[in-house]
């Protein structure tokens with residue numbers, strides 16, 4: 641079978657493993673619908689911390705956690721990055737299985753927990769994860785099942801694995817404005833030809849183009865194509881922040897970086913009965 645499910649002791653689906661005939665593989669935890677592994681060419685492409693906690697007591701540190709309905713600590717609800725990454729999603733099964741791709745789905749609907757969060761609307765999130773020979777696709781649909789319009793921000797918090805952060809460079813952010821979260825949220829202009837990392841970075845690039853090129857390792861380039869998302873967050877905690885995080889090793893900042901497709905700079909306002917869609921496609925080029 642190209643898709644295997646692994647259950648918790650209580651019988652709930654815990655993990656879904658997609659195996660493509662080409663040998664590529666990915667794994668999704670129902671906790672947060674977090675993609676926690678993507679193996680391509682025999683190599684893990686996503687970073688998950690050795691200290692990641694996966695028992696549901698906190699979001700998983702690594703992979704692709706899904707941020708909804710609040711990016712960061714914003715005005716829409718208390719806490720950081722919303723509730724979607726902390727809740728167990730429903731696995732809705734195999735949506736496609738042919739020679740070219742395997743697709744599985746996950747759903748999250750409003751519940752007592754979400755209504756008590758401070759963001760109390762009725763909603764449905766549908767998330768599709770698609771694996772092909774050389775790509776990983778993640779597609780989010782947000783449906784407003786409430787009687788009133790609701791605001792939200794959303795983001796795919798992708799952690800990429802690298803052998804050396806010193807070699808990482810990102811193309812196609814040049815000429816954009818960005819909010820620097822480390823400099824009191826002031827807005828700056830990116831004039832560097834490539835974005836690289838030699839200190840803590842926490843920035844929201846506004847109005848990013850459809851395709852970003854990530855030089856992950858000297859001999860490995862990843863293309864990140866997104867649709868429906870307005871912004872891209874670039875993050876690396878570097879030394880001091882790494883030490884502050886209980887679920888992250890002190891030196892792990894050297895082997896990861898986050899490039900996060902999202903609509904976060906301005907909240908989306910979704911009218912009742914409407915669906916908003918966005919996604920990304922990661923492809924090794």
Ligand SMILES: O=P(O)(O)OC[C@H]1O[C@@H](O)[C@H](O)[C@@H](O)[C@@H]1O
Pocket residue numbers: 712720721797821842843873875900
């Ligand atoms: O520790 P968390 O909640 O997973 O957040 C990690 C980082 O996520 C990034 O998206 C934010 O821009 C950072 O400010 C934040 O530190």
